Amino acid sequence: MSPKKKYSGHWYKLEGKEADPALAQVLIIPAPYEGSVSYGHGAARGPLALFDASQLVEHLEPELGNRPCRIGIAGLPELQIQKLKPQAAVAKVEQAVRAVLKKGKKPVLLGGEHSISSGAIKACAEMHPGLTVLHLDAHSDLRNEYHGEPYSHASIMRRVHDMGIKFISVGIRSLCEEEWDLIREKKLEVYFAHQLVGKSGWQEMVVRGLGEKVYVTLDIDVLDPSEMPGTGTPEPGGLRYRELLELFKTLGKSGKEVVAMDLVEVAPIKGQSMSEFTAARILYQMIGWFWAK
Ligand SMILES: [Mn+2]
Numbered sequence: 001m002s003p004k005k006k007y008s009g010h011w012y013k014l015e016g017k018e019a020d021p022a023l024a025q026v027l028i029i030p031a032p033y034e035g036s037v038s039y040g041h042g043a044a045r046g047p048l049a050l051f052d053a054s055q056l057v058e059h060l061e062p063e064l065g066n067r068p069c070r071i072g073i074a075g076l077p078e079l080q081i082q083k084l085k086p087q088a089a090v091a092k093v094e095q096a097v098r099a100v101l102k103k104g105k106k107p108v109l110l111g112g113e114h115s116i117s118s119g120a121i122k123a124c125a126e127m128h129p130g131l132t133v134l135h136l137d138a139h140s141d142l143r144n145e146y147h148g149e150p151y152s153h154a155s156i157m158r159r160v161h162d163m164g165i166k167f168i169s170v171g172i173r174s175l176c177e178e179e180w181d182l183i184r185e186k187k188l189e190v191y192f193a194h195q196l197v198g199k200s201g202w203q204e205m206v207v208r209g210l211g212e213k214v215y216v217t218l219d220i221d222v223l224d225p226s227e228m229p230g231t232g233t234p235e236p237g238g239l240r241y242r243e244l245l246e247l248f249k250t251l252g253k254s255g256k257e258v259v260a261m262d263l264v265e266v267a268p269i270k271g272q273s274m275s276e277f278t279a280a281r282i283l284y285q286m287i288g289w290f291w292a293k
Pocket residue numbers: 137138139219221222233265
């Protein structure tokens with residue numbers, strides 16, 4: 001399942017109306033950007049690997065008991081941002097997401113590295129005042145800057161904090177003292193992995209804290225590396241696949257509206273397609289629980 005095929009925009013092997021950008025309710029925006037990563041390269045290959053893997057996903061979801069793709073999932077062309085500096089790349093993402101929102105459709109942004117999400121969140125917060133962000137990640141991403149770059153992947157949630165947008169972080173298990181101090185000083189809502197993994201009932205507690213309009217940013221490294229090895233900065237002790245899906249199911253059933261989402265930091269491992277297949281499967285179920293119940 002190495003990326004051999006060319007990107008056609010036909011996610012999940014959909015055809016006809018279900019793959020038509022004019023009719024589909026969900027529009028996927030591939031953003032293969034890797035401008036500020038610390039180490040572990042390959043996030044720029046994430047969207048194409050996810051696309052290839054999506055061709056093998058069965059359309060029926062047993063837990064939902066239906067075909068989420070019936071609402072239409074169409075792919076837009078890849079954003080041409082690879083050569084831009086982080087701030088310019090983020091601005092392009094913002095424009096692309098705003099254009100999808102204005103059509104009354106659901107944007108799904110695919111990274112690429114996490115830095116791009118701040119553009120998407122900005123566009124959503126403008127359109128939906130009172131937006132809250134559900135942030136799933138191994139890292140708190142609250143550094144003011146990283147190697148001198150304020151639009152770094154390691155600073156994305158700090159930029160969201162600066163915009164005055166409320167967020168809840170889930171699954172965190174790696175952060176520096178600057179981030180630790182900020183969390184305590186500002187009383188930020190951060191759930192560490194050791195507080196959640198293997199425990200029950202936390203999904204409802206997290207969802208209760210969110211507002212009525214929600215943006216979901218999923219850094220795939222929130223999962224345990226045993227189930228998601230293909231990511232740039234894996235951290236041990238992460239959430240399990242089933243625990244993460246339970247969170248999305250709980251959010252989907254809560255009546256709160258997910259206005260957009262992203263999935264970032266998938267970095268395919270050559271010769272081992274498990275990571276991108278798992279991510280494609282998660283993405284399909286998120287679409288199902290949020291928008292196609
Ligand atoms: Mn991360």
